[in-house]
Amino acid sequence: MSDPHAGFIIASYALTGLVVGGLVLRAVVEHRALRRALEQLEARGVRRRSARQETAR
Amino acid sequence: MTRAFLALVLRDLRLAARVGGSGAMGLVFFLMLVAVVPFALGPDLNLLARIGPALLWFSAVLATLIGLDRLFQTDVEDGAIDLILSSDTPLEVLVAAKGVAHWLTTGLPLALLAPLFGLLLALTPGAMLAVAATLVVGTPALTFIGAVGAALTASLGRGGLLLAILVMPLMVPTLIFGVSAANAATGGTIAFLTPFLILAALSLVAIVIGIFAAAAALRQSA
């Protein structure tokens, strides 16, 4: 691409990639952290009422 | 002493990150001001480019103001001020810590984002750089002048508006030299460095006076 405006095009795609990548990364990192927090709570012996019912059944 | 200083800075940064304190809100407000003023002035890019630096500085002053009223008020409300006041570290050091944390979450991001907002006002790259530089140097003055007002109104229920009325006049010199330095860089009649150095000096003076005055005010009112 020998266009004089290649810089602008590349910048557009790079920025979009950055923002979308950031959104994906945020979702994944948050999900891991929350799963870890739930496991930690489980290890402390805290469970939801419905979850306790399920195991009782 | 440094331990207490760092602990307070760290706590305030942590709170800002978890609660999303005044810092993020100030930034959004800054963007809104920059976006709304052209509606009043009309979409003439030449006009906007000419008054751009002044507009950014004015918005920065207002954006700093809206976050400041909570600077000490939250600590007074929940009683954490008792801890700060009964510390064996001098109160001045702790006030400085609060100011530094506030500047890091409000003033600095404001200055760093100003060039981006400058795009909306069709500023030249040189002008954007000048505005960012003057804001980096000038916003500490705004923060610490505001800290005095924040300390004075800390124990009042609705300090926000009062705070603005109290400290706006005190911010005038900073605004004048900030804008004139930014304008000088974009081809004014005076050199850039003169107003810029005066701005830096004003900032240093404001930091010192602000710290001692805010500490004195806190001892009285909180």
Add this chain to the structure above:
Amino acid sequence: MPRLSSLWNLANPTRFLGLADRLLPWLAALAAALLAVGLYLSFFVAPPDYQQGETVRIMFIHVPAAWLGLFMYVMMSASALGTLVWRHPLADVAQKAAAPIGAAFTFVCLVTGSLWGKPMWGTWWVWDARLTSVLVLFLMYLGIMALWRAVDDPGRAARAVAVLTLVGVVNIPIIKFSVDWWSTLHQPAAVFRIDGPTIHPSMLWPLLVMALAFTVLAVALHVAGMRNEILRRRVRSLWLMEAERLDAGAETAAGAAR
């Protein structure tokens, strides 16, 4: 009505979590595949525009981003109705998860528009009706996100945000109208159009594929965001339960610590 009840079942957070876990890999894969095709089309198949040259390629992300910025707001408004009318917890969650995604795409739209405008118009930004409306939309997203953060209790926050979102919906046409009026009054005669004269099929296809790819991506992100939000509330309520339980276990814990 069996269909309604099954829909209601789906709206049960626990069921939603199960569904999201199963659905997300497929959505992600589909989005990735569509993106790959879309990028290939927009870079190697679509010809340069005879007026805009290569910069027309920015349109292939700019237009879908604009579409999604609006789409997420519509999504949020529908969820806001769900919150206010049916008081459904999943609607709260859908509302909250949509805001940052919509804001991000609106931001992409603004910046890519700016990057397109510089070479084409010679300026980063014009206070043109269309651009300005999108900027106002972005500001509204920011306000909504700020309100979410400001209120502690999720249920209360959801209702407050729902009101704000719906007021925003009413306001959007008014804003659009007033901005149109405002800028035609001042804007010089040379009005630039974002969408160019006519769209040739060789450009329409990449655009459509990219729009679809972005939409699937946004839906995937939204589902993932909703899943995270449900988990976050679960963690929050479990911590609250744990705090209640603390007193019961206090004696033994303190005894062990001594």
Add this chain to the structure above:
Amino acid sequence: MRISVEGLACRRGERLLFRDLSFSLASGEALVVTGRNGAGKSSLIAMLAGRLAPAAGAIRAEGIGEATLAEVTNHVGHKEGLKAALTAEENLAFAGAMLGRPRLSPREALARVGLARAADLPAGYLSAGQRRRVALARLFVSRRPLWLLDEPTSALDAASQVRLAEVMQGHLAEGGLIIAATHAPLGLEGTKTLSIDAHVPSVDLPGGAEGERA
């Protein structure tokens, strides 16, 4: 150390809350301040903490060397000073950094009040009683001999009150001083008591009528 108070008077705004208040307290002694609502218990505590200037009289401290009274005082007021977004441990670590003279780690301090398991919980999730106990745990993060407690037992259940009494007894045994304003008995042995009501100006004095109204 020894703290002596002579002829203390407190004025808040236009009205005189109390006057001619004197007492002295030495290491290992505790003082319980009683009085009806609005008599000025909290104001007395605030004066001792250095947060309020006395209208008359003097507060003297001996045997604390270079330090001021405020620097050897650990004050737990009726506002807890906890940040809801920070965990109990972070809150106590901050208190420790402010107060200086480190003693126990935040986790150890929490164990002393029976909240070891609450260390990782944000303070916002805790109940009123638990928050109170986290605030009281502040007494252990710093080595400060004078404890000033304003209604320490409020929101505490019976078990926690007993634990608090034990902890205070231990502090006295180590040579500490405690001044507590309270309605409820603390369960401490051999404490001095001071009733503020006896020092409230009577009706015929100027300002006295205002004082009665409280």
